Amino acid sequence: MKNINHPEKGQKDSAPNALKNFTTPATDAAGDLRTLFIDSLKDIYWAENALVGALPKMVENATSAALSSAIKDHLAVTKNQVARLQSVFELLGEKAEGKKCEAMAGLLKEGDSILEGTVPGAVRDAGIIAASQKVEHYEIATYGTLCAFAKALGENEAAQLLTKTLAEEKEADMLLSDVAATKINFAAAETAPE
Numbered sequence: 232m233k234n235i236n237h238p239e240k241g242q243k244d245s246a247p248n249a250l251k252n253f254t255t256p257a258t259d260a261a262g263d264l265r266t267l268f269i270d271s272l273k274d275i276y277w278a279e280n281a282l283v284g285a286l287p288k289m290v291e292n293a294t295s296a297a298l299s300s301a302i303k304d305h306l307a308v309t310k311n312q313v314a315r316l317q318s319v320f321e322l323l324g325e326k327a328e329g330k331k332c333e334a335m336a337g338l339l340k341e342g343d344s345i346l347e348g349t350v351p352g353a354v355r356d357a358g359i360i361a362a363s364q365k366v367e368h369y370e371i372a373t374y375g376t377l378c379a380f381a382k383a384l385g386e387n388e389a390a391q392l393l394t395k396t397l398a399e400e401k402e403a404d405m406l407l408s409d410v411a412a413t414k415i416n417f418a419a420a421e422t423a424p425e
């Protein structure tokens with residue numbers, strides 16, 4: 232970047248156009264798209280592994296058979312997505328490693344508070360769907376970007392694998408919408424307060 236003012240620590244900055252919110256890059260900051268792509272893969276690799284750990288809790292807290300089987304199915308799909316990411320790392324000649332995804336950590340934390348904040352039954356089920364769809368939407372956004380990066384970098388095999396995962400995340404999201412619209416939201420709407 233050019234023409235960026237880096238005021239020294241403690242120095243009063245009097246320039247009218249000085250950037251006050253500019254973030255100085257870390258020493259290991261990505262300087263090319265490939266590095267940003269790999270960093271983003273590490274982020275989602277951490278996130279998918281975290282989901283493998285978190286989804287059983289959602290299954291255990293779901294009352295609706297349709298909901299728990301949808302989440303169980305997606306748990307199996309998620310385990311395969313972890314393996315698919317390992318193939319992507321391999322295609323790129325990179326070591327498969329995770330780097331904490333703050334967004335997924337936050338979504339899972341919110342999921343826990345939704346469980347605590349709902350009475351088991353249809354209302355908790357509606358909350359589980361809400362939390363799960365936030366997760367799927369984060370994944371859809373992430374894999375959409377990863378596919379675009381892979382294509383831009385000419386990594387077509389990686390792009391194909393990532394496109395498969397993107398389609399699975401969209402399918403999971405649609406299935407959750409379907410379970411909510413056809414079953415759970417009506418049951419939750421009819422649930423009387425305790």
Ligand code: FE
Binds near residue numbers: 312
């Ligand atoms: Fe996933």
Ligand code: ZN
Binds near residue numbers: 274332333335
């Ligand atoms: Zn992330």
Ligand code: FE
Binds near residue numbers: 399
């Ligand atoms: Fe997913």
